[in-house]
Amino acid sequence: MKIIVCAKQVPDTTEVKIDPVKGTLIRDGVPSILNPDDANALEAALQIKDADPDTTVTIVSMGPPQATEMIRECLAMGADNGILLSDRAFGGADTIATSSQIAAAIRKIADYDIIFAGRQAIDGDTAQVGPQIARRLGLPVVTYVQKIREFKDGKVIVERQLEDGYEVLEVQMPCLLTAVKELNTPRYMTVHGIMDAYKADIPVWNHDDLGLAPECCGLNASPTQVLRSFTPAPKGKGEMAAGSVKDMTETLVDRLNEKHLI
Amino acid sequence: MNAYLEPKHEMVRKLVRQFAETELTKEVIDEIEETHEYPKEIFDKMAKCGFYGMRVPQELGGQGADYRSYVIMAEELARVSVVSNIWATTPNSLAGGPILNEGTDEQKEKYLKPVMNGEMKICFALTEPEAGSDPSGMTTTAVKDGDDYILNGRKCFITMAPIADYAIVFARTNPDPKAREISAFIVDMKLEGVSTGAPEKKMGVIGCPTSDVILNNVRVSKDALLGEEGSGLRNALATLDVGRMACAAQAVGVAEAALEEAIKYSKERKQFGKPLCKHQAIAFMLADMATEVEAMRGLLYQAAWMKDKGSKEVGKFASMAKYYCAEKANEICGKAVQIHGGYGFMKDYKVERFYRDARVMTIYEGTSQVQQMVISRAILK
Known part of the structure; x- marks a missing residue:
């Protein structure tokens, strides 16, 4: 099987602070990490490879040149190769432009059975790029995949997470699946993998490689306009109930009564 | 980034730190201290990450890593749990080293591979x-x-x-x-x-x-x-040569951890109406500790870099690293306990364990005095 995993290098938001005046993220000195949901997407691909060693796993990522470090991390976990889409022209891309560029790269790769993506990236939180790539490639898409049940007759049967349960879906391959954290626990890199990853050649594709004109990329092709960004006022500190379920239930009912909510 | 390190070494650090902070939780470490048993599950997971065959060439089933990767693994494991580092470095040095140095192909196949996979202990x-x-x-x-x-x-x-x-x-x-x-x-x-x-x-x-x-x-x-016949002492000394560097690395790791805990505690604990760290006596102790940790790290990475580059002078530098790092780790862990005051004497605080774990570092893998012999011989030649 041939698998493509879309991965993004993101700032570790647990360490990001917000500029109180501008309302923007202060990214200076914040470590960059593999987007957590994308690590689940990669793990899903690697588990398929564990079961069928003929599987190849290719990472596609768009970002600045330093995102090759994240691709190397994916290789050290077990991916076979990686491609970085990096070009000044890609800068300022919203989800529409991003998905256009990634879809162009996947068209160029041409041969694939499944595309995995994370549900969403922790910096933008849109959850749009995966489904948009599928739309552009004309592929079926299942979002919020929490379990891959089996492969049968060119189809994959998955569980899709819902708020109060899950649904079971059968999808014709090639298809695009977006992973949630419940899908698996990403594996560690191996030392052997790290050593190999630093010997690997990671090609960098620009707009010419993707056959896209600069005006069809990045900010030029992004209809999204950010008018203002701001930090929502923090909510008041919550109260944690403790004790047995019965105790906690009583506490909760008391509080709701006090506030005349019930 | 340190001048002696490359991006791949930082990636090794990322892996080991992630592993140590995820797996070696307070509960796990407390359980080890209580029962004196090391969890098999963690031993097996370390094998899977490749921690037991760091310097063994990939053709022999090892990880094909260099000495800098190896010392970073030791440093990062010891930063969280010194005993975990002993479990990880023993297969690399004391068990695997002599076989890698002088073993026949059959011996490497029979002993080295299972040691690296965590299936055999030597x-x-x-x-x-x-x-x-x-x-x-x-x-x-x-x-x-x-x-x-x-x-x-x-x-x-x-x-x-x-x-x-x-x-x-x-x-x-x-x-x-x-x-x-x-x-x-x-x-x-x-x-x-x-x-x-x-x-x-x-x-x-x-x-x-x-x-x-x-x-x-x-x-x-x-x-x-x-x-x-007769090559045993040479093999043992060559093995301990490598062990010295891993021991220096674990001293760096435990010293870093002691410093981190001391800084954290000194910000939280208040005496005479202000946090400990606002008292100059404590702030200057912390400044000394931080400076020494950087000096330790520099000496360690330099020695490992020299080994990777095949320098003939590495023996002296490995001894210097082992001597200096082990001695300083003891001082730093002692100061960390001192900053914690009475609490530092209690097992509830990590520095109590660091202090006990650091003590052996000036003793095993060649005492400080043996390192001084090696260093003095090298400079008085």
């Missing part, structure tokens, strides 16, 4: 009650008997002996004490005549058993000989 039986810093004074003998050798003697303070499958035993193959003819043998711990003493009750590094190995007329075939 202990390194060099020290004797009367032969510690001077291993050439050992009295264990191996007497040729046809195609076999008969081993007799007693080894002490042998890390992992009670649970080892095999021991690399160093023994005299020439009874003349002046001959210094010492050979290494791979001895099956299940052989008749091999026994171990009760696990020692140690001050620190709890969770990895240490005991005597007693050899009473143990018959081994000539296939058990590791290297040539």
Whole structure:
């Protein structure tokens, strides 16, 4: 099987602070990490490879040149190769432009059975790029995949997470699946993998490689306009109930009564 | 980033730190301290990450990493749990080292691979009650008997002996004490005549058993000989050469952790109406500790870099790193306890464990005084 995993290098938001005046993220000195949901997407691909060693796993990522470090991390976990889409022209891309560029790269790769993506990236939180790539490639898409049940007759049967349960879906391959954290626990890199990853050649594709004109990329092709960004006022500190379920239930009912909510 | 390190070394750090912080939780460490048992599950997970065959070439099934990667692994594991680092470095140095140095292809296949996969444990039986810093004074003998050798003697303070499958035993193959003819043998711990003493009750590094190995007329075939007859001491010293660097690395790790805890505590704890860190006496202690940690790190990475580059002077620098890092780790852990005051004396705080774990670092893998001998000989040549 041939698998493509879309991965993004993101700032570790647990360490990001917000500029109180501008309302923007202060990214200076914040470590960059593999987007957590994308690590689940990669793990899903690697588990398929564990079961069928003929599987190849290719990472596609768009970002600045330093995102090759994240691709190397994916290789050290077990991916076979990686491609970085990096070009000044890609800068300022919203989800529409991003998905256009990634879809162009996947068209160029041409041969694939499944595309995995994370549900969403922790910096933008849109959850749009995966489904948009599928739309552009004309592929079926299942979002919020929490379990891959089996492969049968060119189809994959998955569980899709819902708020109060899950649904079971059968999808014709090639298809695009977006992973949630419940899908698996990403594996560690191996030392052997790290050593190999630093010997690997990671090609960098620009707009010419993707056959896209600069005006069809990045900010030029992004209809999204950010008018203002701001930090929502923090909510008041919550109260944690403790004790047995019965105790906690009583506490909760008391509080709701006090506030005349019930 | 340190000038001696490359991006791949930082990636190794990322892996080991992620592993240590995820797996070696407070609960796990408390359990080890309580039961003196190391969880098999974590031992197996370390094998999967490749921590046991760091320097072994990939063609032999190892990780193909360099010395800088190796010391970073030791540093990062020791930063969270020194005993975990002992579990990880022993297969690399004491168990795997002698076989990698002088083993035949068959011996590498039979012993090195399972050691790297975590399927076999081998202990390194060099020290004797009367032969510690001077291993050439050992009295264990191996007497040729046809195609076999008969081993007799007693080894002490042998890390992992009670649970080892095999021991690399160093023994005299020439009874003349002046001959210094010492050979290494791979001895099956299940052989008749091999026994171990009760696990020692140690001050620190709890969770990895240490005991005597007693050899009473143990018959081994000539296939058990590791290297040539008489090459044992050379092999042991070459192994300890590598061990010195890993020991320096674990000293750096535990010192870093002690410093982090001391900084954290000094910000939280208030006395005389302000946090401890706002008192100059404490702030200056922290400044000294931080400066020393950086100096330790610099010396360690330089020594590992020299080893990677094949420098002839590495022996002196490895000894300097081991000597300086081990001594300073003790001082820094002591200061961290001091900053914690009475709480630092209690087992509820990590620095109590760091202090106990650091103590052995100036002793094993060549005492500070042996390192001073090596360094002084090198500079007085």
